[in-house]
Amino acid sequence: MSAEATREKWDRAYSDASEREPEPAEVLADNAHLLPPTGQALDLACGLGGNALFLARRGFKLSAWDISPVAIARLADLAGRLGLEIEAQVRDVGTMPFPREAFDVVTVSRFLARPLAGPIYDSLRPGGLLFYQTFVREKPAPCGPCNPDYLLAENELLQLFDGLRVLFYREEGLVGDLTAGNRNEAYFVGQKR
Numbered sequence: 449m450s451a452e453a454t455r456e457k458w459d460r461a462y463s464d465a466s467e468r469e470p471e472p473a474e475v476l477a478d479n480a481h482l483l484p485p486t487g488q489a490l491d492l493a494c495g496l497g498g499n500a501l502f503l504a505r506r507g508f509k510l511s512a513w514d515i516s517p518v519a520i521a522r523l524a525d526l527a528g529r530l531g532l533e534i535e536a537q538v539r540d541v542g543t544m545p546f547p548r549e550a551f552d553v554v555t556v557s558r559f560l561a562r563p564l565a566g567p568i569y570d571s572l573r574p575g576g577l578l579f580y581q582t583f584v585r586e587k588p589a590p591c592g593p594c595n596p597d598y599l600l601a602e603n604e605l606l607q608l609f610d611g612l613r614v615l616f617y618r619e620e621g622l623v624g625d626l627t628a629g630n631r632n633e634a635y636f637v638g639q640k641r
């Protein structure tokens with residue numbers, strides 16, 4: 449899909465989205481005890497910015513990037529009303545360069561662009577943390593994208609970020625009782641050494 453088509457698709461989705469405040473991804477909310485006391489953070493492909501708002505409330509200085517001008521306008525508006533400082537920018541992360549060693553925390557939720565693994569790694573400061581959560585191919589529920597290009601293969605986050613120290617990883621596949629557990633996504637927290 450072209451960048452223009454992607455932008456239009458997500459602009460449409462966010463124009464229709466509810467006014468409710470967006471939630472942070474589970475991988476961030478459930479592992480928030482791993483966060484440093486403060487620092488510079490990036491919410492990549494932020495959408496309405498649930499991760500950015502969560503981190504800004506904790507005192508992080510936030511950059512939030514997304515290709516959708518509608519999402520970025522809504523996030524900037526909500527952050528302003530909440531008195532939170534978030535530098536929300538319209539960016540096609542597939543083409544715009546990433547700053548090196550700029551962030552103490554990077555969050556990515558429900559977005560997968562494999563060529564960005566290197567730039568994401570390079571954008572972390574030494575000691576910096578990556579919180580990543582997205583859909584897997586081996587999932588019982590028909591949620592998330594259908595195109596396997598946008599779904600993780602088995603253990604793929606571990607491979608994409610094998611330079612990071614693994615602090616948390618969860619991926620259950622179709623093993624055991626499918627009525628229990630957390631099946632549709634993989635969850636990863638890693639630290640740059």
Ligand SMILES: C[S@@+](CC[C@H](N)C(=O)[O-])C[C@H]1O[C@@H](n2cnc3c(N)ncnc32)[C@H](O)[C@@H]1O
Pocket residue numbers: 454458473492493494495496497498513514515516519539540541542556557558559
């Ligand atoms: C499923 S949404 C996830 C949004 C948010 N991270 C969340 O968890 O709610 C995927 C997001 O990726 C963004 N996106 C897709 N391609 C992008 C690109 N090339 N550059 C920046 N953002 C992109 C979309 O606009 C959309 O907001």
